[in-house]
Amino acid sequence: MSRSGGASAGDAMQRISELEDQLLFLQARLFDLGEAQDASATRPPGTAPPVEPPAGDVGTLVERLGHEDPIERVTALFALATVDDPGIVRHVVERLEKDRDRYIRALAARSLERLGARSAVPSLISALEDPESTGRECAV
Numbered sequence: 001m002s003r004s005g006g007a008s009a010g011d012a013m014q015r016i017s018e019l020e021d022q023l024l025f026l027q028a029r030l031f032d033l034g035e036a037q038d039a040s041a042t043r044p045p046g047t048a049p050p051v052e053p054p055a056g057d058v059g060t061l062v063e064r065l066g067h068e069d070p071i072e073r074v075t076a077l078f079a080l081a082t083v084d085d086p087g088i089v090r091h092v093v094e095r096l097e098k099d100r101d102r103y104i105r106a107l108a109a110r111s112l113e114r115l116g117a118r119s120a121v122p123s124l125i126s127a128l129e130d131p132e133s134t135g136r137e138c139a140v
Contacts, residue, residue, distance in 0.1 A: 020134065023103070058083060062091045070101050077104070081111040089117040096123055096139075102132035109138035 061083075064076035077095065080088050089112065096108035109127055112120040127139035 020103075058085060058088060062088065065091055065095055070104060073099070073101070073104050074107060077107050077111050081114040083115075086117075086119075089115060089120055092117070093120050093123045096120070096127055102130070102134050105130060105132075105135040106138040109135065 058080070061076045061079050064072045065080075067073055067076070073095065077092065080092060092108050092111050092115070096105055096112065099105050099108065105127065109124060112124065124139045128136055130136045130139065
């Protein structure tokens with residue numbers, strides 16, 4: 001079979017995969033930039049870094065983690081990653097372990113990193129077996 005100058009399905013899938021990798025890189029970069037901004041903020045020694053208040057109360061954000069729309073889940077994860085409340089870790093871990101969207105699972109892993117959630121290490125180790133490479137990479 002000869003191709004008639006158009007892109008094959010394989011080419012399209014390869015391009016989609018490349019775009020997905022770029023998206024994952026950009027998500028990770030956003031977290032890195034946020035951490036750099038926190039670290040560069042001048043504050044007296046021994047004080048906590050400033051935290052932007054999340055868009056909505058914590059209970060509402062936790063509810064949005066279960067929303068059908070992945071954009072709602074992503075927005076909630078970004079907001080919760082700024083909250084200094086160890087109680088939210090279990091909700092983020094649930095997204096890491098159970099969300100059907102690989103990008104949500106990857107973002108949950110990055111959120112756990114930003115939260116410094118050492119209690120999530122066993123879940124992150126389990127995520128190393130994620131069927132999608134994006135989830136495995138973020139778990140690392």
